[in-house]
Amino acid sequence: xxxxxxxxxxxxxxxxxxxxIAMQCAAGKLLAGHxxxxxxxxxxxxxxxxxxxxxxxxxxxxxxxxxxxxxxxTFVAEDSKGRSRTAHRKRLDxxxxxxxxxxxxxxxxxxDLHEILSAAIEQLQRAAKTETGVSx
Amino acid sequence: xxxxxxxxxxxxxxxxxxxxxxxxxxxxxxGRTFAFLGRNAAGKTTAIxxxxxxxxxDAGKVRVLGLDPATEHVEVRRSVGYxxxxxxxxxxxxxxxILRFMAPFYPSWDHQLALKYAEDFDVPLAxxxxxxxxxxxxxxxxxxxxxxxxxxxxxxxxxLGLDPIMRKQFNRDLITHLQGxxxxxxxxxxxxxxVEPVADEIAILDAGRIIRQAxxxxxxxxxxxxxxxxxxxxxxxxxxxxxxxxxxxxxAALIVEQAEAVEERLASEGIExxxxxxxxxxxxxxxxxxKRTPIAAMQRIAGTSDSLSRG
Numbered sequence: 529x530x531x532x533x534x535x536x537x538x539x540x541x542x543x544x545x546x547x548x549i550a551m552q553c554a555a556g557k558l559l560a561g562h563x564x565x566x567x568x569x570x571x572x573x574x575x576x577x578x579x580x581x582x583x584x585x586x587x588x589x590x591x592x593x594x595x596x597x598x599x600x601x602t603f604v605a606e607d608s609k610g611r612s613r614t615a616h617r618k619r620l621d622x623x624x625x626x627x628x629x630x631x632x633x634x635x636x637x638x639x640d641l642h643e644i645l646s647a648a649i650e651q652l653q654r655a656a657k658t659e660t661g662v663s664x
Numbered sequence: 665x666x667x668x669x670x671x672x673x674x675x676x677x678x679x680x681x682x683x684x685x686x687x688x689x690x691x692x693x694x695g696r697t698f699a700f701l702g703r704n705a706a707g708k709t710t711a712i713x714x715x716x717x718x719x720x721x722d723a724g725k726v727r728v729l730g731l732d733p734a735t736e737h738v739e740v741r742r743s744v745g746y747x748x749x750x751x752x753x754x755x756x757x758x759x760x761x762i763l764r765f766m767a768p769f770y771p772s773w774d775h776q777l778a779l780k781y782a783e784d785f786d787v788p789l790a791x792x793x794x795x796x797x798x799x800x801x802x803x804x805x806x807x808x809x810x811x812x813x814x815x816x817x818x819x820x821x822x823x824l825g826l827d828p829i830m831r832k833q834f835n836r837d838l839i840t841h842l843q844g845x846x847x848x849x850x851x852x853x854x855x856x857x858x859v860e861p862v863a864d865e866i867a868i869l870d871a872g873r874i875i876r877q878a879x880x881x882x883x884x885x886x887x888x889x890x891x892x893x894x895x896x897x898x899x900x901x902x903x904x905x906x907x908x909x910x911x912x913x914x915x916a917a918l919i920v921e922q923a924e925a926v927e928e929r930l931a932s933e934g935i936e937x938x939x940x941x942x943x944x945x946x947x948x949x950x951x952x953x954x955k956r957t958p959i960a961a962m963q964r965i966a967g968t969s970d971s972l973s974r975g
Contacts (some may be wrong), residue, residue: 536945572836
């Protein structure tokens, strides 16, 4: 499990770790049943307080992404992918709202905003197509 | 009830006419990693010297592991691992000699551990102390502070002589050896981004007073910046504590405590606003040098400028 901590960030360290684990569940990089490093191991690796790691694990257990099996460790839960998607969807909602607000403040119309979003999606699709085109 | 590792109650200290600590009060519970933050000359080193029995307070009560450092400083020195800010050790000794020299002072000295730390921290054992660089001196001091496996460690700015790689190694050692074994760590620092991942709790000392003590994560959730229109200031509760405020045109940016309650209030009034998360540096800055204006005064100012622009 690869996690990067940005020191001095406005995002608290616990949120940085929780979001990266959730993201990896959503992307299917962490599969159901996968065993996570112990609190001690991850704390040492990241040089982060053990209590912080423990609270992150506990929070993700409450959100249904992870499960703690007594005496065995912490594992990625069944259906973590679906659950993390729901959580991400909520976050995206918020980010889109923020972007829309900025756009309106800049004097863009609803149509302009839709256009920007469509263009971005199109660009990604085109990039995906050329990628598969090259590999095939 | 277990007594706290460190307790300061209404402690004052002055040097001649200069008041350094004023009614300083805080407590450090056992097993916690506690960071003591403050600008230069805020009184951190004075407070630490009082803990170690090197200075005596003018007034107030101090307890370290239940001991009074003013009368029981020998016991305090024996059970606490201490790193001074400006450690001066016998320059004519070699590093390995000072390790052997210090061992008999501490019943719990672990020489294998001393040698391991010396290796981890790149302390050249065969070199005379007077020939060490500043950073090497700090690291030798750390080895001496940790090698007797003290229950409480008091470090006056340990990061000072360490480069980024060593700081990370030091943080790791602190997490696995000290936190992992349930020991108490009290350390002062000016590198806030280094403190955040490690400390359970922080206290901000400014001009000799503790102006905030809180769990690190709780502080991050509690103190935020809120950006709203100046006209909306009137809807804020008058008892709100504002740490810093800036105003530009029709916008006001406030750094507030109890951000969650403020957000709820604004949301329930239907007031458009933006909440900005702050990093620890910004929070510290707001406490120490923030522009404080009572909310009522700001509301008045916002009111007048409003009526002026209309008139």
